[in-house]
Amino acid sequence: xxxxxxxxxLAAALLIALLLSPFASPWPDGLEKVAADRGFLHxxxxxxxxxxxxxxxxxxxxKSGRLAMRIAGVVxxxxxxxxxxxxxxxxxxxxxxxxxxTRASGHRE
Amino acid sequence: xxxxxxxxxxxxxxxxxxxxxxxxxxxxxxxxAELQDRAVPLMGVMAAFIFAAQMLNFPVAxxxxxxxxxxxLAAALLGPWAGAxxxxxxxxxxxxxxxxxGITALGAxxxxxxxxxxxxxxxxxxxxxxxxxIRAMRRPDPIIVAVAVASWCSVVLxxxxxxxxxxxxxxxxxxxxxxxMVAVHALIGIGEAVITCLVVSSVLKVRPDLVYGxxxxxx
Numbered sequence: 661x662x663x664x665x666x667x668x669x670l671a672a673a674l675l676i677a678l679l680l681s682p683f684a685s686p687w688p689d690g691l692e693k694v695a696a697d698r699g700f701l702h703x704x705x706x707x708x709x710x711x712x713x714x715x716x717x718x719x720x721x722x723k724s725g726r727l728a729m730r731i732a733g734v735v736x737x738x739x740x741x742x743x744x745x746x747x748x749x750x751x752x753x754x755x756x757x758x759x760x761x762t763r764a765s766g767h768r769e
Numbered sequence: 770x771x772x773x774x775x776x777x778x779x780x781x782x783x784x785x786x787x788x789x790x791x792x793x794x795x796x797x798x799x800x801x802a803e804l805q806d807r808a809v810p811l812m813g814v815m816a817a818f819i820f821a822a823q824m825l826n827f828p829v830a831x832x833x834x835x836x837x838x839x840x841x842l843a844a845a846l847l848g849p850w851a852g853a854x855x856x857x858x859x860x861x862x863x864x865x866x867x868x869x870x871g872i873t874a875l876g877a878x879x880x881x882x883x884x885x886x887x888x889x890x891x892x893x894x895x896x897x898x899x900x901x902x903i904r905a906m907r908r909p910d911p912i913i914v915a916v917a918v919a920s921w922c923s924v925v926l927x928x929x930x931x932x933x934x935x936x937x938x939x940x941x942x943x944x945x946x947x948x949x950m951v952a953v954h955a956l957i958g959i960g961e962a963v964i965t966c967l968v969v970s971s972v973l974k975v976r977p978d979l980v981y982g983x984x985x986x987x988x
Contacts, residue, residue: 665976669814676821685826687833690953691770691931693833698949699907700940703774704871717824733824736862740820744858745813748851752809764808 670741677733681717682726770924770931770954771836771863774871778938785934786876787929792884793857811979815843816855823859827960835957838927839885841894841920842965845912846972848981849891856883861930872954877934880926890923895982912973912980913966920965921958928954951971 670730688696696703715721720730777785818841826834839859839977844852850966863869870878898915906914932950936943972979 664815665809665979666810669811670817673814673821673961674819676825681821681824684824684836685828686864687826687834688829689770689826689834689836689958690829690928691772693953694830694873694941694946694949696775698945700776700935703940704775706775708868708871709774709870710865712864712866712978714866715868716978717867717869729824732867733821736824736866737817737821739866740859740862741817741835743862744816744855745810746975747854747858748804748812751797752804752806753790755804 673737673741675732677737678730681733682729770878770927771860771870772874772881772931772934774873776871776940777874777877777934778940779873780944781934781938782877785880789857789876789879789884792888793854793879794848796857796888798873800854802986803848807979808851812851812855815839815847815852816858816943819855820859820862821844822964823863825846829953829960831953834955835924835958835963837961838886839965840881840888840923841890841916841961842968844887844891844981845894845916845919845965845978846981848913849888850924852887852891853883863903877931881934883928885924885930886902886927890919890926892923893922894919896927902970907963910970910973912983913970916969917962917966921955921962924961925951925956926955928957929940934964 692701695704717732717736717767718728719731722731797913820838822837824836826836828834837873840852840856843855848853858879860870860875860882864872866874874969892970895914897918898911903911928950929947932943932946935941936971970982977983
């Protein structure tokens, strides 16, 4: 399998998360803006039903906002990469019937 | 456009969880029926790229920002089924790890951005690509024309679905929410189309075999 193109894609994603994420526009997104303009933003600002470990893409305990975002971005990028690759690999194994799936491993690189 | 907890009423978000689960179940079945070797790492890379790109909000008019949703990008390279699965994985991680989108609204967000924004928008892409008058074009490539049309539509359709969900929830009446959401996302959709076209045309140059449905590709 030609993996060079894949590695290039992953590297591009990691570089975006590492280098560019802190410079994203801080303005509200389309839905937030509409919610603010139409007076229903407060409805979404209560306590979240499920508290997430890294709220708002800021790695907890890091003073520098930019660094906190870079770390969160890189970690998130790797997590979705592993989950998506792993799920695809699992589906492939299952379909091919090449032996049975013994364990749902996310690391089939 | 990630809906937080609190915007949607239970009578709206609960059925949408079921729709999302059913839709995803169907997508996963289709993926496992047609998945090719080379699409396995590509699903990982697309998820990574779309997650990272979604962090990059770009400013649009009036103190508003938007970011890539990536539904048509994923579907153009992976097909509609794997495209919707990849976007759903991104949405689940964003919700569970980063509190981007509420857990109650996760079903709605998957319906809007993965099932409508990727799976359904792929139909717009496929129809545009094979439309008479576009199919025969040499320049720009029909794939790029179709990507531009479908990616803009994907954002606008997802925002319209979101407006209906807000209205059904009693959060904002449809006559207010629908025009407001569609107007701002018509602008954000231009950014979506530009980014998606840039990425897909680069892929077409370097690895045309990675585009779904291209000769020698993974369809």
